[in-house]
Ligand code: ADP
């Protein structure tokens with residue numbers, strides 16, 4: 255991923271459930287090679303936004319473009335598997351019946367030897383090549399998380415969508431895995447949209463934060479700008495949880 259790095263552009267997305275606008279006119283640009291964090295309290299519409307970008311949920315109105323090319327509006331829709339988007343969710347578990355290597359190779363196409371090379375490369379990069387023939391249950395939670403990251407990045411997705419990927423992890427492990435994940439995402443040059451409800455995580459990982467509340471983006475900017483100049487009292491209170 256070099257000069258073809260994509261810019262993901264979301265315009266005026268709206269999603270209504272049972273008459274309630276859970277995503278209410280959201281516009282967002284994810285710059286090439288950047289980690290953009292969609293940050294906000296539980297229930298504010300983050301996952302719904304991500305699901306529409308992934309293509310597993312359909313917006314009521316609004317458009318999604320990559321590099322100026324339409325990937326989805328209300329009549330036209332490129333299916334999820336053809337969007338070149340990598341997904342990593344907290345509960346997006348590894349396949350228990352497949353070896354670690356087969357998990358990482360699951361989404362790969364091409365000749366067997368090439369697929370094997372890419373699997374080994376990715377496992378090596380997360381420091382787990384020695385587990386290639388083991389099964390997921392033989393690994394710790396943190397190790398499974400790293401395998402899931404290797405699996406998501408193996409097909410070289412143009413955009414990575416991550417929904418609270420670290421929330422199932424032990425506190426002691428989390429900081430280290432966040433840092434390792436960020437390093438790998440940067441190495442791969444991925445454009446990332448990371449959803450989190452934890453200000454600390456956004457501060458640690460984001461190039462840019464989009465603060466979301468009740469279905470709307472209420473503030474955008476570099477982490478320290480948002481931290482130092484929160485848009486309103488509710489944002490101050492939200493950030494005051496950082497210790
Ligand atoms: P977040 O990820 O920020 O916690 P979600 O996007 O999961 O928030 O949910 C936003 C709101 O939409 C919540 O009130 C949730 O209950 C509601 N919601 C999400 N998915 C559905 C669904 N499939 N049907 C009905 N309501 C939903």
Ligand code: MG
Nearest residue numbers: 300301302417
């Ligand atoms: Mg969510």
